Amino acid sequence: xxxxxxxxxxxxxxxxxxxxxxxxxxxxxxxxxxxxxxxxxxxxxxxxxxxxxxxxxxxxxxxxxxxxxxxxxxxxxxxxxxxxxxxxxxxxxxxxxxxxxxxxxxxxxxxxxxxxxxxxxxxxxxxxxxxxxxxxxxxxxxxxxxxxxxxxxxxxxxxxxxxxxxxxxxxxxxxxxxxxxxxxxxxxxxxxxxxxxxxxxxxxxxxxxxxxxxxxxxxxxxxxxxxxxxxxxxxxxxxxxxxxxxxxxxxxxxxxxxxxxxxxxxxxxxxxxxxxxxxxxxxxxxxxxxxxxxxxxxxxxxxxxxxxxxxxxxxxxxxxxxxxxxxxxxxxxxxxxxxxxxxxxxxxxxxxxxxxxxxxxxx
Amino acid sequence: xxxxxxxxxxxxxxxxxxxxxxxxxxxxxxxxxxxxxxxxxxxxxxxxxxxxxxxxxxxxxxxxxxxxxxxxxxxxxxxxxxxxxxxxxxxxxxxxxxxxxxxxxxxxxxxxxxxxxxxxxxxxxxxxxxxxxxxxxxxxxxxxxxxxxxxxxxxxxxxxxxxxxxxxxxxxxxxxxxxxxxxxxxxxxxxxxxxxxxxxxxxxxxxxxxxxxxxxxxxxxxxxxxxxxxxxxxxxxxxxxxxxxxxxxxxxxxxxxxxxxxxxxxxxxxxxxxxxxxxxxxxxxxxxxxxxxxxxxxxxxxxxxxxxxxxxxxxxxxxxxxxxxxxxxxxxxxxxxxxxxxxxxxxxxxxxxxxxxxxxxxx
Numbered sequence: 001x002x003x004x005x006x007x008x009x010x011x012x013x014x015x016x017x018x019x020x021x022x023x024x025x026x027x028x029x030x031x032x033x034x035x036x037x038x039x040x041x042x043x044x045x046x047x048x049x050x051x052x053x054x055x056x057x058x059x060x061x062x063x064x065x066x067x068x069x070x071x072x073x074x075x076x077x078x079x080x081x082x083x084x085x086x087x088x089x090x091x092x093x094x095x096x097x098x099x100x101x102x103x104x105x106x107x108x109x110x111x112x113x114x115x116x117x118x119x120x121x122x123x124x125x126x127x128x129x130x131x132x133x134x135x136x137x138x139x140x141x142x143x144x145x146x147x148x149x150x151x152x153x154x155x156x157x158x159x160x161x162x163x164x165x166x167x168x169x170x171x172x173x174x175x176x177x178x179x180x181x182x183x184x185x186x187x188x189x190x191x192x193x194x195x196x197x198x199x200x201x202x203x204x205x206x207x208x209x210x211x212x213x214x215x216x217x218x219x220x221x222x223x224x225x226x227x228x229x230x231x232x233x234x235x236x237x238x239x240x241x242x243x244x245x246x247x248x249x250x251x252x253x254x255x256x257x258x259x260x261x262x263x264x265x266x267x268x269x270x271x272x273x274x275x276x277x278x279x280x281x282x283x284x285x286x287x288x289x290x291x292x293x294x295x296x297x298x299x300x301x302x303x304x305x306x307x308x309x310x311x312x313x314x315x316x317x318x319x320x321x322x323x324x325x326x327x328x329x330x331x332x333x334x335x336x337x338x339x340x341x342x343x344x345x346x347x348x349x350x351x352x353x354x355x356x357x358x359x360x361x362x363x
Numbered sequence: 364x365x366x367x368x369x370x371x372x373x374x375x376x377x378x379x380x381x382x383x384x385x386x387x388x389x390x391x392x393x394x395x396x397x398x399x400x401x402x403x404x405x406x407x408x409x410x411x412x413x414x415x416x417x418x419x420x421x422x423x424x425x426x427x428x429x430x431x432x433x434x435x436x437x438x439x440x441x442x443x444x445x446x447x448x449x450x451x452x453x454x455x456x457x458x459x460x461x462x463x464x465x466x467x468x469x470x471x472x473x474x475x476x477x478x479x480x481x482x483x484x485x486x487x488x489x490x491x492x493x494x495x496x497x498x499x500x501x502x503x504x505x506x507x508x509x510x511x512x513x514x515x516x517x518x519x520x521x522x523x524x525x526x527x528x529x530x531x532x533x534x535x536x537x538x539x540x541x542x543x544x545x546x547x548x549x550x551x552x553x554x555x556x557x558x559x560x561x562x563x564x565x566x567x568x569x570x571x572x573x574x575x576x577x578x579x580x581x582x583x584x585x586x587x588x589x590x591x592x593x594x595x596x597x598x599x600x601x602x603x604x605x606x607x608x609x610x611x612x613x614x615x616x617x618x619x620x621x622x623x624x625x626x627x628x629x630x631x632x633x634x635x636x637x638x639x640x641x642x643x644x645x646x647x648x649x650x651x652x653x654x655x656x657x658x659x660x661x662x663x664x665x666x667x668x669x670x671x672x673x674x675x676x677x678x679x680x681x682x683x684x685x686x687x688x689x690x691x692x693x694x695x696x697x698x699x700x701x702x703x704x705x706x707x708x709x710x711x712x713x714x715x716x717x718x719x720x721x722x723x724x725x726x
Contacts, residue, residue, distance in 0.1 A: 075608060192678075197560060203662065207675040218676045220562040220585040223618025227606040227654075227683040230598060230620065256584025257593065258621050261628055291590075299558060299566065299582060312570040313581045315555075320590040 052168030131170035138171030148178030164240035248324030248340025249286025415531030420462035511541030526644030527603035611687030611703025613650025
């Protein structure tokens with residue numbers, strides 16, 4: 001692979017179409033797909049060609065634009081029904097990441113505000129909003145990276161899980177963005193990457209991203225994390241999040257909870273990095289987060305199809321929930337919340353509400 | 364796969380040859396191999412065609428027989444040098460499982476006792492000793508199974524890791540032997556199987572064994588164990604061991620330590636089942652156990668060979684060490700040691716020494 005990962009964008013709006021990298025083919029092949037069809041895009045999200053909470057939100061926003069761009073000059077009821085259909089389609093792709101719903105709702109507010117305008121204007125304003133969601137995600141990544149890098153000690157060996165970099169966001173990433181920034185600050189000694197079963201986002205995506213960035217990294221099986229900590233090889237654990245709730249509990253890729261427990265046992269800091277858009281203040285505890293159950297075939301995708309083991313019953317939750325008590329700090333673009341509690345989470349909520357009020361006042 | 368697993372023996376002495384099941388091919392293919400060559404057998408152990416602590420011990424004993432059977436009527440120095448060469452060869456196959464060294468040393472004592480006899484007698488007596496090691500392992504499995512099943516509550520959902528059944532021993536298995544016996548006693552509601560990366564002994568071997576036994580089982584990725592415990596789906600964790608040391612610390616398949624920590628956090632019993640031959644009283648703590656580091660390629664054996672990710676540095680320890688403080692009970696054929704401590708481990712040591720003295724006196 002000679003393509004620099006820095007030159008690769010996982011999603012882009014190109015001449016009225018959505019162009020995206022099919023992440024299921026990485027790292028063996030770099031396959032881009034283009035579509036004008038929100039159905040095709042929704043399928044791509046479902047099958048993880050487009051994946052990771054921030055990127056799903058961006059993709060869903062563009063999906064609504066695609067759907068509305070099919071309209072010519074329909075009346076208001078037809079516009080509304082087209083929007084609602086596309087909204088429902090995109091909302092049904094993945095249940096756990098809340099950025100998806102956040103992005104869809106933001107597009108919905110834009111639609112409601114401008115639904116009476118001429119169709120071309122409505123379409124342009126929706127595209128502008130989707131682009132804004134995309135651009136803002138890149139800025140959020142920058143802020144997260146700077147705030148997070150400040151927490152890491154010089155010479156840190158950091159363990160990470162799943163993929164949280166350029167392939168996962170509209171920018172440089174969340175947890176991986178922090179590692180990139182900390183690396184540029186000469187703070188990173190080494191990164192250990194969990195391979196992240198079943199779909200191996202660690203070995204397929206994160207290993208590739210870190211190698212193109214020139215950051216020294218070593219791949220391990222997920223269950224070797226404890227061994228590394230026992231041997232004193234890890235100084236901190238740093239992961240992303242798919243949904244954070246009001247008390248600070250975090251849903252993230254399956255296996256995150258075990259890492260948090262191992263980190264606590266070994267007195268290592270356990271950091272979670274995510275944009276504030278990942279926070280769902282409507283849920284009071286992680287127990288209420290819907291956890292996506294994925295197909296059993298994901299456990300066997302690397303096997304021959306005729307493997308008898310494939311007849312075995314499988315249970316394949318895509319995420320788990322880490323209680324806030326195990327988290328050393330939540331690193332968001334809005335604030336760093338150390339040892340999150342329901343009370344401390346209010347800092348972010350208040351700041352978000354202040355910003356929203358200020359934005360609405362200035363309009 | 365229509366072959367009943369009960370009809371399959373992982374190793375056997377057949378007409379002057381060792382016949383073994385190539386476990387790297389399971390469950391897709393049932394491939395038996397036969398050899399008269401201890402070099403071929405040693406290679407089979409190294410590449411995990413023959414695997415698991417008890418089975419490795421049995422195989423190594425047969426390996427010494429193969430080596431000595433090549434001799435015709437050499438003098439004592441030639442016999443000794445042939446024995447020592449084969450001993451060194453077999454001892455170098457795998458470093459962590461102590462059954463290997465236990466079996467080799469037992470064969471060594473037999474050799475030293477009878478080395479002056481006519482070569483045919485020496486060969487017969489060595490074979491008899493290897494067969495005894497094999498048969499005794501089956502009896503040990505039976506005792507472990509009965510003692511362990513008594514610990515499990517009725518209606519238990521048990522999580523297990525790696526493979527510890529008929530494919531791993533000379534009998535019905537250790538942890539899986541317990542599950543089989545408990546199942547026959549109507550005590551087992553369900554078994555959850557960790558797939559056990561990197562080599563998937565759980566999905567390839569344990570899933571197959573349990574399905575042929577008709578025990579309801581569900582496969583999970585290793586890092587989903589915590590999620591299952593969070594949801595209250597698991598009542599106990601039950602694993603095998605590759606080496607147990609004098610204070611009760613246990614080396615077992617990578618990931619065992621995380622399971623023990625998760626079990627403790629969720630107030631679930633964590634049981635380790637192994638023959639007393641797995642105990643190495645010469646080491647005082649688990650920190651001294653040599654941990655086998657295996658090839659990076661094991662993390663990629665399911666990938667295409669040209670996967671760029673395969674260029675990533677990998678760290679692949681095959682085992683980890685679980686401190687005795689996290690173990691609810693060690694289940695051996697000699698005794699069950701609840702909450703093992705260095706003092707409680709002496710029970711087994713004393714009993715083993717008494718048995719040895721009795722055996723030597725009765726000769």
